[in-house]
Amino acid sequence: MVDVLANKRAATRFRVLVEIAERQPAVSQGEIAEAVGVTSQAVSEYIRDLVEDGLVEKQGRSRYRVTTEGVDWTLQAAADVRRFAEHVTDDVLGSVQEDAAVATDAIDEGDTVSLSMREGLQHATPLDPDGHAIGNEAATGVATTDAAAGEVVGVTGFEGVIDLDPGEVRVLQVPSIRSGRPDDDRLDDLAGACADADLVVASGVEAVGALRSVDVDPATYFAAGEVAADAASRGLSVVVVAMADGVGRVTDALRDTGVSYEVR
Incomplete structure (x- = not known):
C-alpha cells in the first residue's frame, strides 16, 4: 500500500x-514549487529522489517524464487517497449529513426510521410500536x-450499515454493423439475460438496435459503464449490451469502481 x-x-x-x-x-521546477x-x-531534491527510485526519467535539461513504474505508483497512491476520502465522507461524516429516502409509510x-436499499433507492421505514425495525x-x-x-423524507443521524449485496454486471457483445447483424442465438441470449436483469443499458447504436429487435428498450445508451457500475453498487443486477469494439470502454468504467462483472 502506498x-x-x-x-x-x-x-x-x-x-x-x-x-x-x-x-x-x-518541467518548470519553479512552477511546481x-x-x-x-x-x-x-x-529539485524531490525530483532527484524520484529519478533515483525509477519513478521519473530525466530526458535533458528541465525535461522529465514519468516512467511506467511512476504511473503505477501514482495510480496506486491516488486510489489510496480516494479510499480515504470515501471513508471520511461515508463513514465519518455520514452520520452528520442529511440524506434523502423514500418513505414506505x-x-x-x-x-427514528430503519433504512434499506430497494430497487437502487434508499427507503425509510418507521419502527414498530416496540421501537424495532419491521424488517431486519x-x-x-x-x-x-x-x-x-411514497414521498421523499429527509434523514440524518445515521447509525449502522445498510445491509446490501452488490449486484453483478453482465456485458453482452454484439457485432458492429460492418460485421453483420447478431444471429438468432445471440438475440435469444440477449432476450433471456434482459428478462432476468433489474436494469438494461446499451453502448452503441448496434447495441440499441439489437435490444429493440427483442422488444427491449435500454434504460439509457449514454455512459453505459458508469451507469451500470453505479446501479450494481446499489444492489441491482445489470445487463450492458455493447458493440464488440466498445466493450473496453464499458469494462474500464466497471473496473475503476471494483464492480463484479463478466463479459460474454
Whole structure:
C-alpha cells in the first residue's frame, strides 16, 4: 500500500510526481514549487529522489517524464487517497449529513426510521410500536421532515450499515454493423439475460438496435459503464449490451469502481 498521507514528505512527493506528469516533458521546477507550496530547491531534491527510485526519467535539461513504474505508483497512491476520502465522507461524516429516502409509510419529523436499499433507492421505514425495525435492517436514522408513504423524507443521524449485496454486471457483445447483424442465438441470449436483469443499458447504436429487435428498450445508451457500475453498487443486477469494439470502454468504467462483472 502506498500511504501518501503518512506524513508531509510522502504527500509532497505524491504532489510533485503528479505535477511532473501533468507538465511533462518540459518541467518548470519553479512552477511546481509554486503549485505545491515548497521551494524550488525542495522540488529539485524531490525530483532527484524520484529519478533515483525509477519513478521519473530525466530526458535533458528541465525535461522529465514519468516512467511506467511512476504511473503505477501514482495510480496506486491516488486510489489510496480516494479510499480515504470515501471513508471520511461515508463513514465519518455520514452520520452528520442529511440524506434523502423514500418513505414506505407515514413518517413524522423526529421519528427514528430503519433504512434499506430497494430497487437502487434508499427507503425509510418507521419502527414498530416496540421501537424495532419491521424488517431486519441494521441501519437507522432520524427523520428531518414529515412524509406520507411514497414521498421523499429527509434523514440524518445515521447509525449502522445498510445491509446490501452488490449486484453483478453482465456485458453482452454484439457485432458492429460492418460485421453483420447478431444471429438468432445471440438475440435469444440477449432476450433471456434482459428478462432476468433489474436494469438494461446499451453502448452503441448496434447495441440499441439489437435490444429493440427483442422488444427491449435500454434504460439509457449514454455512459453505459458508469451507469451500470453505479446501479450494481446499489444492489441491482445489470445487463450492458455493447458493440464488440466498445466493450473496453464499458469494462474500464466497471473496473475503476471494483464492480463484479463478466463479459460474454
